Amino acid sequence: MGGQALKLEVENLRQGYGDNIVIDDISFSAGSGEMLSVLGPNGCGKSTLIKTLCNVHKPRSGSVFIDGEDTLRMDPRELAKLIGYVPQTMSSFGYSTVYDLVLIGRKPYVDWSYSQEDLRIAAQAMITMKVDCYAETDIQALSGGQRQRVYVARTLAQRPEFYIFDEPTSAFDLRNQLDTMRIMKSISHEQNACVIVALHDLNLAIRYSDRVLVLDDRSIYDIGRPEDVITSKMIEDVYGVTADIIEDEHGLYVRAFDSGRDDVADRV
């Protein structure tokens, strides 16, 4: 896996709910081996974009292509072998064990019973995410951070080429945030997979992403290398906040100030 270089291309994508257009006519692409962060204020459509990429929602118009093929036209099972999704909210039904949940990732490859290879892949995914000691534990008994790792392990077991995360760090403490970011980074580099992640934290984005995409007002504000895109001007324009970008021995970081303006409160 991961040997081939694949490209995910978004073309003129438009998406919304009812009369409300959330994303209007955006185009970009992402490829194997890179980690692309999607940034933007609350309500800018990050989650909507993420869910559309994973085919949870069908696009209003426009298309998502993988290797030149329209994902809408692909067999859902084949698509499942290409795109793995880690949602923001995780629900589970009573009495499911960690093993049960990770094996769901093998669903695109099986009909009714798992082969030895499926079990091995699931076991390895649990080892990678360090949840193997909980294999027989009820998911509901785990903490939020552990549960997140189980859900990532589930996606690893799916062996996709594109990993799509929806704000994986927003509910976590510092330790878990950094762990999650490091895991995503290593997925993209070691497995030569593409990781697309919606993020809130600009500092995490600067430190870990290969490229960042900033969404604002239904469209792409900017896309490129984090140090080029994350600037005082961008933060002022998109978030309505004054900020300094400071460089020290650890690299760049963002220090934001209260701009004293009230228009932020008007956002969704």
Added chain:
Amino acid sequence: MQEDESTIRKEVSNPDSMHSKEREGPSREQELMDNKAEEIQSDRIEGIYAASLRRKSLFVLAMLAISIIVFFLSLAFGSVDIPLTDVLRSIGHNIFPSWISMPEKEWYEVIVMNERLPRTLLCVLTGISLAAAGTVMQGLLRNPLVSPFTLGVSTAASFGAAITLVFGSTLFGSAFYLNFSFLGLPMTVKNILLVIMSFVFGMLSIIIVMKIAKKDASRSTLILSGVVIGYIFQAGISFSKYVSDDEALREITNWLMGGMWNATWSAIVILLPIVIICVIYLERLALDINSLSAGDEIAKNVGIDLEKLRKRGLVVSTLVTSACIGFTGVIGFIGLMAPHMCRMAIGNDVRYVLPASALLGSAILTGSDIVARIIIRPEQIPVGIILYLIGGLFFIWMVTQKQWGARL
């Protein structure tokens, strides 16, 4: 923490040398050992899974054993207690007339073959259907409190049956009572119509439920809607009772309490193929239903066509339950109790929970029917009453459990 971040920084600044082991120098051996260690570890984890599968299969077999024991007890006990040897003799004689002789008291054979065997088989089939349907509905709607009964399917199907009993003779005239022979068994148009009408109205209720579920209803909303759907059809049933004549009224009243009065061989012949086909079909959906347990979005992500799966699963569950309910009347809570008990015992893998709870459902219903027959011997009470009682208490216990806070 500090260390951690600095390694990350190194990795970020030099993505080409991601394999940290290579960086550490001449440790090819180390790497081999690591691989070996990982292999052993994953062997161990696979072993855990294999053991859990064995445990689950064993549980299914245990349920099979229990339901077989209860099956024979049900043949032996009743207004007259028949020794087990005579029960076996009666059945054996009918299968191999020249090999096995009749029991000494020949009326035992009549009781077993004409009364108890069809009655027990109806209990078994109904228990299997209700519990299997409950398991599937709970999995599809990701709600541990749904079942054919709590979603209003049972009441709706009863309404279909009630109007058949009351208005059948008016609508179809003498054709309603027409007899014909199928596989040497007498069939009535009435019985066939009961099944069809139960199914039609059972479907109507499940369509309403699906419409509600689509709007992302919360778990309690879904149950409340089920209760209210039940009330609406209850109104229809009351109306049918009010306008019916004495004979039909008695039939409906008995029937609504849920009992095994309609247990005839012709009922079994109609139900047997329906139950077998539907349960096998549902079992084949088991792994798809499993992937729903982590949420709709993940199910979609692993390539499941959710809408199709829900539609198929709910329609087939409704078909199999309403067909049985058409003969037995309202039997509550089995579809709730049996799957829940099995989940507590073996976890959430529908591939195993479905057969286990189907067998347990059959044992619960057959067992309750034995009680219904002997509690005020020689009279009997409708088995539905017993299940309302046990099931009601079980439901209260279930919703007051602490861990349900997270699960509901």
